[in-house]
Amino acid sequence: MEATAVRRGTLYIVATPIGNLADVTERARAVLNSVDLICCEDTRHSQRLMEHLGCKTPLISLHEHNEREKSSLIVGKLNAGDSIALVSDAGTPLISDPGYVLVNQVVEAGLPVVPVPGVSAVISALSVAGLPTDRWYFEGFLPSKTGARVKRMAQLANNPETLVFYESSHRIVASLEDMVSEFGADRPVCVARELTKTFETTLRGTLEQVLQQVQADRNQQKGEFVVVLGGAKALEQGEEDERAFRLAAELKAVMPPKKAAALVADTFGGQKKVYYQYIINLEQSE
Structure with a gap:
């Protein structure tokens, strides 16, 4: 598909720059200039990007407070043959930004949703x-x-x-x-x-x-x-987490030692036999 081609009745999910406007892709520029309508969180914010791109496509606001209401309207426009783009204030739409409700309704309506990849923070x-x-x-x-x-x-x-x-x-x-x-x-x-x-x-x-x-x-x-x-490092033998022993002591009162030891090992890593013996020692000392 050529960069300037857009299909009728299609929703385009267009990534936009997160800061540096030079990061906009040529395809994003072409799609935004070619669609019939652009959905954005804040029309005032997105208008600045559109001016940079020389884009005169009409904008409509779509944010967390009106997304459910506006989605039905947008699906209707897509069914009528309009091509529509969705952008967020910055970066890739739907990544901690609105858009899920709209995309879900478009998919349920059997209409195509096309990604136009780009920057993501x-x-x-x-x-x-x-x-x-x-x-x-x-x-x-x-x-x-x-x-x-x-x-x-x-x-x-x-x-x-x-x-x-x-x-x-x-x-x-x-x-x-x-x-x-x-x-x-x-x-x-x-x-x-x-x-x-x-x-x-x-x-x-x-x-x-x-x-x-x-x-x-x-x-x-x-x-x-x-x-x-960085992720948690896997515990080696003898490195069982102190929090695991605290949990083992609490579970001792509500479940058998073997079950408690298995649950602690699943939660924190380490060896079940170490936690089991710890629980047994606690019981014997009481």
């Missing part, structure tokens, strides 16, 4: 983090409230995959402090700030080291952040 951060990328887990934004955030981190603490989070300027310090507490001060991390923009920075080191850098420099607390965190 999560992929950009992974590419420069210096951490394993063969397996990774994208969490997106953590909860804003401390209690919920810490609880979610505790659930992720033993994931062996590299973890990727989005974070905002007013929570970056608190989130890094919570990460030190829940993941450990020595866990490797990369904090990528303002990717592709004028004041882009990338900090690497342990969580404790990077937290101290961010705390010491107010400029490192501004902008948009992608936090790429």
